[in-house]
Amino acid sequence: MWERLKRLFRSIFGGIIDAAEDPELILQQVIRDMRDQVPKLNESVAQVMSNEKLLEREVATLEREITELDSKIKAAIKMGRDDIATTYIASMQEKQNSLARAKEQLAVAKKASQQAIRFRDDYLLKMKRKQDEAMQLISESKRARMQEQLAATMASFQVGDAAGSFDEMREKINRRAAAAEAKMELSTLGVDSQMAQLEREVYNVQAQDALIAYKRQMGLIPDEPTALSESFGTERTLGPAQKKALE
Known part of the structure; x- marks a missing residue:
């Protein structure tokens, strides 16, 4: 019983919703929704690209620090300070390990940025196509509505009260003419x-x-x-x- 009631309500409200739906308004809303997604998509792409930029700066900083440590190591060796040179070498090794990890992360970040940009471009292209298709469908819907109005107008002229009035008046005139002819003949x-x-x-x-x-x-x-x-x-x-x- 419950399933039958649900099916009944779905058929009633489904018919009401289907009759109330305006294809033009729905397509226009779909276009607006797609446009509203563009700023969010750009923000996501910007976040991915910002991570790439940070890693690029980190790599550049590590490379500069490693170069400076290399110079300090050479200077300490020249001064005969092997202890200081050893400390610089240990620090430089840590920087080199960090640089290797940063470069690996940078490579991944670059791929992610490229994919994000490609996804954004594909979305914009798809949105443009959908917009063109929606505008064409809206134009066709307007033409169809105009044709429906024209057909309704023509139908009102062909099948309406005016046609019945003409038929009724024609019948009355014919009866009057026939009666007059009969009187004349008599x-x-x-x-x-x-x-x-x-x-x-x-x-x-x-x-x-x-x-x-x-x-x-x-x-x-x-x-x-x-x-x-x-x-x-x-x-x-x-x-x-x-x-x-x-x-």
């Missing part, structure tokens, strides 16, 4: 509409008849044969008695 099919149409046709016929009469009066078209002549043929086919009877 109005044209009514008795009053048919009577008005009949009256318009009568007026048109009368106007056409008046127009024809004017043209006949003006001699633009021939006179129309009478109905009786149409029944029995034209006037040229009638005899004189028939014409008199018609008159």
Whole structure:
């Protein structure tokens, strides 16, 4: 049960932390942490190099003292003071032993200094590469965030309340237009509409008849044969008695 609870808490808080993490801020903090290590690293390298410098001074001092003791030994021998020369010789032997140890330590210190400097240079080079990579990743993160914002903006235009409003208004307008067309069609099919149409046709016929009469009066078209002549043929086919009877 306890393991299940731990797994549950880890999944909950892990998701919260993952959602709250900002890659840009984390990379910037990593760069700052790497830069903060440089002064400490320089201090460590300086301590190693200071030990080398101290050993170099010690070697130089021992070499100078040995040279002085050598001169004193020669002087004592010339003066016939073998006892003093023997004392100087014993002291010089101690200095020579110390010089040998100091030189060995100096050699080790020089290697340590070289390694420390090389480590510091490698760290600075690595830090420079990491900084360049971090800056590139930050730029990519900014571009990705801008693309996400642009995509969200475009999505709000494509799928939003405005699209639903347009569809709703289009449907209302279509229904209104259909209703108006139906009313218009019903109005044209009514008795009053048919009577008005009949009256318009009568007026048109009368106007056409008046127009024809004017043209006949003006001699633009021939006179129309009478109905009786149409029944029995034209006037040229009638005899004189028939014409008199018609008159």
